[in-house]
Structures are given as structure tokens and as C-alpha cells.
Amino acid sequence: MxxxxxxxxxxxxxxxxxxxxxxxxxxxxxxxxxxxxxxxxxxxxxxxxxxxxxxxxxxxxxxxxxxxxxxxxxxxxxxxxxxGTPFLEALEKLKEERNAVAKATVEKLQQLGFALSWSDVKALGHRRGTISKGHIVHALHRCGLLPCTGMEFIKRYLEPKGLAYVQYKAxxxxxxxxxxxxxxxxxxxxxxxxxxxxxxxxxxxxxxxxxxxxxxxxxxxxxxxxxxxxxxxxxxxxxxxxxxxxxxxxxxxxxxxxxxxxxxxxxxxxxxxxxxxxxxxxx
Missing domain, CATH: 3.20.20.140 (Metal-dependent hydrolases)
Structure with a gap:
């Protein structure tokens, strides 16, 4: 097995x-x-x-x-x-918060000079799914904007204390x-x-x-x-x-x-x- x-x-x-x-x-x-x-x-x-x-x-x-x-x-x-619906309803709220954090992260990256749009990132996600830093890195790669490896970028920009980090508190x-x-x-x-x-x-x-x-x-x-x-x-x-x-x-x-x-x-x-x-x- x-x-x-x-x-x-x-x-x-x-x-x-x-x-x-x-x-x-x-x-x-x-x-x-x-x-x-x-x-x-x-x-x-x-x-x-x-x-x-x-x-x-x-x-x-x-x-x-x-x-x-x-x-x-x-x-x-x-x-x-x-x-039952309570669990799925709770997940929906958490998903909305995660997506809001992802959008705020993209806005921070834009302020840092990355020409990445929210639509570029959202296009990679499931229509009812969650958008996260993985989508952001993938979108940067697809747009030719990723300056280093994905793991290096996450560590420098998206992890706690990173340049574009936005805390998720939900x-x-x-x-x-x-x-x-x-x-x-x-x-x-x-x-x-x-x-x-x-x-x-x-x-x-x-x-x-x-x-x-x-x-x-x-x-x-x-x-x-x-x-x-x-x-x-x-x-x-x-x-x-x-x-x-x-x-x-x-x-x-x-x-x-x-x-x-x-x-x-x-x-x-x-x-x-x-x-x-x-x-x-x-x-």
C-alpha cells in the first residue's frame, strides 16, 4: 500500500x-x-x-x-x-482573509518595483480556491519577473520579516x-x-x-x-x-x-x- x-x-x-x-x-x-x-x-x-x-x-x-x-x-x-455548513462557511471566511493578504502582498511588491498585477496572480488560482504566495511566485515566473529561485524569493520577500510580508491573523x-x-x-x-x-x-x-x-x-x-x-x-x-x-x-x-x-x-x-x-x- x-x-x-x-x-x-x-x-x-x-x-x-x-x-x-x-x-x-x-x-x-x-x-x-x-x-x-x-x-x-x-x-x-x-x-x-x-x-x-x-x-x-x-x-x-x-x-x-x-x-x-x-x-x-x-x-x-x-x-x-x-x-453540515458551519465548517465550510468558516473555511470560506478564512479563504477570503488569505486572499486579502495575498492581494496586499502583491501591492507591496508593486511598491517595491515589481510590475505584477493582481489579475496576473488571480488567473493562476482555482475559481473557488485560495490565493497564496505560491501563486505569487508562479505569476512572477510566468511574467519573467522572478529575480532568483522561488525559495530564495520567498525567503527574502514573503516570509515573516520579508520585504513584502503581510501577516495573516485570521x-x-x-x-x-x-x-x-x-x-x-x-x-x-x-x-x-x-x-x-x-x-x-x-x-x-x-x-x-x-x-x-x-x-x-x-x-x-x-x-x-x-x-x-x-x-x-x-x-x-x-x-x-x-x-x-x-x-x-x-x-x-x-x-x-x-x-x-x-x-x-x-x-x-x-x-x-x-x-x-x-x-x-x-x-
């Missing part, structure tokens, strides 16, 4: 449409997967029936950008039930965890190795019953070291573990299914989702 629980589509900052991603998942030999688009479930909703017909295990997923003590944290959610860590749980979902801290202030991780784990993304492909030369480190942490705290490639497209350094995720991750996640659904039903 091949598993990838961290994939992006054009519903946020991925290169390929949800339909194209289903085909790429099949071509990569993936059996279990999840679209974890930023503040959006549109990709999942568009192809959930198609994935089922094709015999794939398709888990509802989302990735939320949150803040905690001044640090940006990424929080994954799995297994949310979409039959969702706190506590609020995002509760939002996911309110929909019967399982919250998981994404790529913990990318959290700048590592001393915050024990606090995040202690505040709520969350899992952590252990098997992650984007760690570069530190991949195996960090995977082992967070695996041991998860074992010691009896935390749910997930994993995936964080694939955004052919322009990125990883491939679909690049990181090997053990089969037991799927079964443990299914158990956690079933438990979350049961708890939601009680309340």
Missing part, C-alpha cells in the same frame, strides 16, 4: 487541477491519498466520487495557516464531515484545532521541522490532542534526521503520526509519494477519524 497524505491542487497553490491530480496519483501507484489544500475543500469535493469509483482511498483533508505566539504554524485536518492555533474537531476531523501539526521556534512544539502538543506529520519529504538533507527525531517524539507522547510529500507540482523538489509512509499510518488515522466522528455525534 502506497500512501501520500499531503498533496496540493489548484484549489490552493498546487500546479494541477483536482482531476489531473487524481490521474497523477494513479500513475504514481498511490492507494491512499489526501488533498490538503490551504483553507479549501474544493478539490476534495470536486473529485471524491471519481476517486471512489476508481477504487482509491481518498481522505478528506485541509491545511490551515494559523498563528501561535507570533509564529506561523501549519495545521492539517483529516476526515472532516462536510454534511486563525489562531486553538481556533483552528477546534474548527477541525467541530467537523469530526483529526488535527495534525504539519511538518514540525519547519517550525522556526522549536521550543513551541511541546506547548502545541500539550494544548490539544493533536497528531504530528512525521514522514515528510521536504526536509532536504535533514530529512532522515528529523523524521527519526519526530518519530521518537510521537512514540514517547503516544501521538498519531501522518506523512506525505507536500507535493505542489513539477516545479518543486519532491515527487508524489516520494516519502515512504508505513501502512500502519493509514489504519491508525482511520481509527482516529472514526473516534472523532463518534465524539462529534455524542455532542
Amino acid at each position: 502506497k500512501i501520500d497524505l499531503h498533496l496540493h491542487t489548484t484549489a490552493s497553490d498546487g500546479q494541477y487541477s483536482p482531476q489531473e491530480m487524481v490521474q497523477k496519483v494513479i500513475e504514481a501507484g498511490i492507494d491512499v491519498f489526501s488533498f490538503t489544500d490551504h483553507e479549501s475543500m474544493e478539490g476534495y469535493r470536486e473529485v471524491v466520487r471519481e476517486a471512489k469509483v476508481k477504487g482509491l482511498h481518498f481522505i478528506a483533508g485541509v491545511e490551515l495557516l494559523v498563528h501561535y505566539k507570533g509564529e506561523e504554524i501549519h495545521l492539517l485536518g483529516y476526515g472532516m464531515e462536510l454534511s 486563525s489562531t492555533y486553538d481556533e483552528a484545532v477546534e474548527l477541525i474537531r467541530s467537523a469530526g476531523g483529526v488535527p495534525v501539526i504539519a511538518h514540525p521541522g519547519l517550525i522556526t521556534e522549536q521550543s513551541l512544539l511541546p506547548e502545541l502538543i500539550a494544548r490539544h490532542p493533536v497528531g504530528i506529520e512525521v514522514f515528510y519529504a521536504y526536509y532536504g538533507t535533514k530529512r532522515q534526521k528529523w523524521i527519526q527525531q519526530y518519530y521518537e517524539l510521537a512514540q514517547s507522547k503516544n501521538l498519531l503520526m501522518t506523512g506525505g510529500s507536500d507535493y505542489h507540482g513539477s516545479f518543486g523538489p519532491v515527487r508524489i509519494g516520494e516519502e515512504e509512509v508505513p501502512e500502519w499510518v493509514f489504519f491508525k488515522l482511520n481509527e482516529a477519524i472514526a473516534k472523532a466522528h463518534h465524539q462529534k455525534a455524542i455532542y
Whole structure:
């Protein structure tokens, strides 16, 4: 069984449409997967029936950008039930805020001399999706305005303290965890190795019953070291573990299914989702 629980589509900052991603998942030999688009479930909703017909295990997923003590944290959610509207309505509001931040970022870049229009950026997004820094970088590249590599540009201009950085304040860590749980979902801290202030991780784990993304492909030369480190942490705290490639497209350094995720991750996640659904039903 091949598993990838961290994939992006054009519903946020991925290169390929949800339909194209289903085909790429099949071509990569993936059996279990999840679209974890930023503040959006549109990709999942568009192809959930198609994935089922094709015999794939398709888990509802989302990735939320949150803040905690001044640090940006990424929080994954799995297994949310979409039959009710409050969760989707909350996502819509978060998406609007993310898009407003993206537009303000483009305006800052314009002030810095980049001849990039908001329409250039918006044209790359899904009609009901989220616009983020990935779209901005892609638009700069397409317009011949990117002065360096995408990662270098993000670090210099779009990360906290960057020249064009605009802070997103719409969702706190506590609020995002509760939002996911309110929909019967399982919250998981994404790529913990990318959290700048590592001393915050024990606090995040202690505040709520969350899992952590252990098997992650984007760690570069530190991949195996960090995977082992967070695996041991998860074992010691009896935390749910997930994993995936964080694939955004052919322009990125990883491939679909690049990181090997053990089969037991799927079964443990299914158990956690079933438990979350049961708890939601009680309340």
C-alpha cells in the first residue's frame, strides 16, 4: 500500500487541477491519498466520487495557516464531515482573509518595483480556491519577473520579516484545532521541522490532542534526521503520526509519494477519524 497524505491542487497553490491530480496519483501507484489544500475543500469535493469509483482511498483533508505566539504554524485536518455548513462557511471566511493578504502582498511588491498585477496572480488560482504566495511566485515566473529561485524569493520577500510580508491573523492555533474537531476531523501539526521556534512544539502538543506529520519529504538533507527525531517524539507522547510529500507540482523538489509512509499510518488515522466522528455525534 502506497500512501501520500499531503498533496496540493489548484484549489490552493498546487500546479494541477483536482482531476489531473487524481490521474497523477494513479500513475504514481498511490492507494491512499489526501488533498490538503490551504483553507479549501474544493478539490476534495470536486473529485471524491471519481476517486471512489476508481477504487482509491481518498481522505478528506485541509491545511490551515494559523498563528501561535507570533509564529506561523501549519495545521492539517483529516476526515472532516462536510454534511453540515458551519465548517465550510468558516473555511470560506478564512479563504477570503488569505486572499486579502495575498492581494496586499502583491501591492507591496508593486511598491517595491515589481510590475505584477493582481489579475496576473488571480488567473493562476482555482475559481473557488485560495490565493497564496505560491501563486505569487508562479505569476512572477510566468511574467519573467522572478529575480532568483522561488525559495530564495520567498525567503527574502514573503516570509515573516520579508520585504513584502503581510501577516495573516485570521486563525489562531486553538481556533483552528477546534474548527477541525467541530467537523469530526483529526488535527495534525504539519511538518514540525519547519517550525522556526522549536521550543513551541511541546506547548502545541500539550494544548490539544493533536497528531504530528512525521514522514515528510521536504526536509532536504535533514530529512532522515528529523523524521527519526519526530518519530521518537510521537512514540514517547503516544501521538498519531501522518506523512506525505507536500507535493505542489513539477516545479518543486519532491515527487508524489516520494516519502515512504508505513501502512500502519493509514489504519491508525482511520481509527482516529472514526473516534472523532463518534465524539462529534455524542455532542
